[in-house]
Amino acid sequence: MIQPGGHSVHPFPGHPSDDTGRRGWEDGLKDGYAEGYLRGRSKSIVEKARPPLPFRQIRILYVSSGKGFPYSPIDEAVIETLKTLTASVVTTEVSQPIRELAAAHRPDLLLALDGMDLPVEQVDAVRALGIRTAIWLTDDPYYTDMTTKIAPHYDYVFTLERNCLDLYRSLGCRNVHYLPFAAYTGHYRPTLTRSAVRRQVSFIGSAYWNRVEFLRPLIGPLMEKGLMINGIWWDRLPEYTQYPDRIEIGKWMGPVETAEVYSGTKIVINLHRSALDSSVNNNALQIGAISPNPRTFEISASSTLQLVDVREDLASFYKPGVEIETFANGDELIDKINFYLSHEKERQEIALRALERTFREHTYSHRLNELLGTIF
Structure with a gap:
């Protein structure tokens, strides 16, 4: 648009004139739209009327x-x-x-x-x-x-x-x-307005040895993708001193704070602890674990993409590739992080389907109704 006197102005206030500024403005607009879409769809799912459970x-x-x-x-x-x-x-x-x-x-x-x-x-x-x-x-x-x-x-x-x-x-x-446990929606639910937490990748949990051994070879590439870690015992990771602002040592995060971080993170990693770790377990029979941990449901209730290591019974609760994503090794984890950080629509749709499935089937109301129905 040309003003009288020959000065060029943009029709949208705040729109920059140089190419770099314009790209940044367009990226910000795109990011704001995506954030608004996610929060709006999440609100619709959370507030959806559902049939009451028996009293x-x-x-x-x-x-x-x-x-x-x-x-x-x-x-x-x-x-x-x-x-x-x-x-x-x-x-x-x-x-x-x-x-x-x-x-x-x-x-x-x-x-x-x-x-x-x-x-x-x-x-x-x-x-x-x-x-x-x-x-x-x-x-x-x-x-x-x-x-x-x-x-x-x-x-x-x-x-x-x-x-x-x-x-x-x-x-x-x-x-x-x-x-199995479930998501308590009084604690775990998505942030319905623009989140104050802005993370790319998160892991929240204790540094059991199998987690340290799995993540250590990947820590450099994961940090490049914006990984942040919260939990106890992470001084077991020899590289933790290199990332003092990215690895929080020795803190149990409460459920509400955890849910806020989940909801404000694009990808949350869920890596199960080992059932065969004799240093912390009391499992002399060496019984393996095939069922998903409680965190599986809590992350899914927070409207974020979950990347979880494969467990045999996981597909009984969420459909891999549709409502949740899985990984079998470190290379697959990195590949899927790269893909979903650059494919926002695909990431959001999986997160929203997980949220819908969780509120429909995997809350404490559903589990306790099942328990009471079994006994009475």
Whole structure:
């Protein structure tokens, strides 16, 4: 556009005149549109009306893990969800007189999370009152040396590892069921306005040795792609001192903060811990893990692309290449990061399909409805 006097002006305020500035302006406009599209579609999915789950006129005595963080957010998720599905929820901890509480409240079910610090004598005493008992095991198969000793004391055993079903049945447990964790949408959900977090690639989790060994040969290329790491023990990675502003050492991130980082990251890496690491596990039977970890559902609930190492049972929950992406080795991880960082539309569509699937099928409401439907 030419003004009187021969001066050229652009029809859009703020549009730069030089080629470099124009490209930057156009890239910013494109990025802003993509961000707005993602947030708008996410909002639509999160706020979509869904059929209500059954409400049961039953009373629950819930025994929390007693382990504090990071188990306490799971306790919160279970307690708050049970309140929406049942008539009454009484909560207690493993250190309290469980038998006396059960006798006073006469619940229809005692439900324990984890249960490794709950004396089995207390569980036996509750069963002697004619009250049904159930345990949801949180860490299978990593601590089966302990869980095999407590599981037979419950009427119902729920495990988040499919490989452990036959183990508990072999011990005489009559009612053993596969029930993975899920996303608690009170914690894990996408940021619905422009995110304050702007990351390319994130990994959040503890530096178990298999993770250190996998990531160490890739750390240079991953850092070039913008990787940021948060979690404990990352001083195990010899190269961590080279990236003081990119690797946060020794911090447990709470669920809300974690969800904000997930939602503000283009690609989140999920690398499972090893079930065969004797330095941290108590798994003398060397039972392998084939089921997805809780982080699988939490990342998917945050409207971001998840790259997860392959586990046999993963496809039961998300369709690879459609709702989630997988990798089998380091080269494949790098290749897929390169692809999705340069293909924003494809990245967003997978993230949005994962969000939709999660809110439709993989929340704590879905899991606890399944648990209650199995027992009652």
